[in-house]
Amino acid sequence: MIENLVIVESPAKAKTIEKFLGSDFMVKSCFGHVRDLSKKNFGIEIENNYSPQYIITEDKKKIVGELRKLVKESTVVWLATDEDREGEAIAWHLSEILKLPAENTKRIVFHEITKDAIRKAVDNPRGINKDLVNAQQARRILDRLVGFELSPVLWKKIQPKLSAGRVQSVAVRLLVEREREVLHFKPESKFKVYGTFSFSDNNGKKGELKAEIPDRFPGPDEAKEFLNLCKDADFKVVDITTKPSRKSPAPPFTTSTLQQEASKKLGFSVSQTMSVAQKLYEAGFITYMRTDSFNLSGLALASARKTIIEKFGEKYAKTRKYKTKVKGAQEAHEAVRPTYFQNNTINGNHSEQRLYELIWKRTIASQMSEAQLEKTTVTIDVPNSDKKFIASGEVIKFDGFLKIYMESGNDKSDDSAKGLLPPVSAGQSLNYETISANERFSTSPPRYTEASLVKKLEELGIGRPSTYAPTISTIQQRGYVLKEDRPGFNRTVRIISISEGKLEEKTKTETAGTEKKKLFPKDIGMVVNDFLLEHFRDVLDYNFTASVEKEFDEIAAGKLDWTEMIDNFYKPFHVKVEKSLADSIKKTGERQLGKDPETGKPVTVKIGKYGPMVQLGDSNKDEKPRFASLMKGQIIETITLEEALELFKLPRTIGDFEGKDLVIGVGRYGPYLRHDGKFFSLMKGTDDPMTIIKSRAIELIDENRKIENKRVIKNFSADPDMKVLSGRYGPYISYKKKNFRIPRKKDPESLTYDDCMKIIEEGQKKERQKAKGKRQK
């Protein structure tokens, strides 16, 4: 007999809690949601007042079975799922499927895993809050209705397997709109003036001072006019002011800020951050990593303080509590923090150590004193002009939290001089060494990175800590978005300068627009976005989630009936769905580019069966039109007639090798070289299909053959189909186009043909079992 059975969501949490509770408590985890809407017929009986049809999820059947057995042997069951809408719903689903009687069931909550918090929770049990559960059901049903009605519209109007949803479609919209801002942006240039001055102080000591004019000059003429004015001017320091300033530390990490900083400081993708954090959590090094709360437990605050005093001294410690400003935050957990502050490093692989140290520093810094700075501004008068040169410097008087952590700034680089200024005094005369006016171009708003998109979504209250990473990967999987690097372009900038009374004009080249790991919307993303905006603008509205969240809150407060809320949304929504289906024209994003000067045939661009393509000729006329895929980086929206005509020059033969043609083309997976029936991908960045030459093509073939040979660990003369190869995930057997894992114990070098056959039979047996399992779903 089990006296008390406690059910929590996470197994790692179960382990910790079990230690805090006495031996008469057994703690089990249910691994999150155990039931979900059936996928058949929406899982909702719309006609029956939106009655939800729940089924136990395939991957939870086993754990539910175990829980059912344990419940039978237990006296009291404690539902200790998270203290938020989803957690309450999980508790309710558990009570339903485990048929828990109210009198022997207690609902408890805690949002920090400390002995005190858990004891306190056990002393204050309550029942399940059905209003909160209904708010969750409304959320779930709304998302299902939106997702499962919109997606099929896209299958019919654009292409199969596409998807739309309350969260992902807004994420794509943000990217598409930003991309268009970038594409339409016309950089303007102005001239920024910098001066380097020299002086000798009262003791005859020489010094140098760099300063700049805060406002910019609209053009070269204005800049020149100003420089001419400076040529013979006597410069003088007219004012020196020093002002104290303070800097406060950033709050401890939430999921989204952890993703942002890990991206900026460590170069991690959001999913990488989450999987490394998961490892740290399971090892007991950090608290739960999916959270929207800045909160630290009392114990954590005290422990951080102790660590800071030990390491840095009393004056570095300052206990701080942070409040969330995020819309819709549910704060069921603590902030992401180290479990033991005394450990500033941990054992683990390189990524784990780096992420841990980042978390440790950020959390510790959040409990440290503010930095005290002194900002000095020197103003230099320009005779006969209302412009003034300004030099500014900043000195740290007390480092405080800056001792260990500095939050990453924005992408914009701060080019004003920082640091200590030389000792000048008011009234001091200055001579200029050089004064130069540099042409500066304005920049478009930046494209999103994965992490900056998460930040934006969080600001809009869209998505949850557990879904940021999956959402980012969904929009990439659907082909709406591509994460990649793009090289910049060179441009000429003008520099006008004076030195020793002589005016000089030069130019120099700079690279602009270089992008690293940025999200680019693809054509299909743009077409889907435009279609959804045309017909379902309200769902794509940036405030849609915020406004339905308000209603969910009312449901949770018992002031609104959930079926009424859903009905108010669904009735008009469904009408729009029907309307959008009414005209049967497919959306392809087609654009007319003009006429081919040689043949006079029309050139168009659109999304075809296999992606974006250009077409030469009319498909309704007798002659079959020519087709060609767009190249990487080209999009329907911006491709020109000239670029399109270039594409029709492929495929082309560039010579022969070993008696066979070398053919260059662009296919489904990018530019390729075809030789003797084999395909070789061209190297991106280095090989251009339009200009590649024969010798380079042969080089590619040679390289490929070498790699191919290296991959082979073993082959068998008896059967050329059987090979032991070394791949990304270690050695494996390849047999008749199928791959099989080699059991860990076996040495791949010494496998015999019969050994391989045996492994293959085992593998096929497993595969059959898996297929069987899938059919039962």
Add this chain to the structure above:
DNA sequence: CAGTGAGCGAGCTTCCGCTTGACTT
């Protein structure tokens, strides 16, 4: 993965949010 772009049609795709492993070539 495969390097195309005829047309037909059966059967499938899809949401968000809560959790981990299983699995990949």
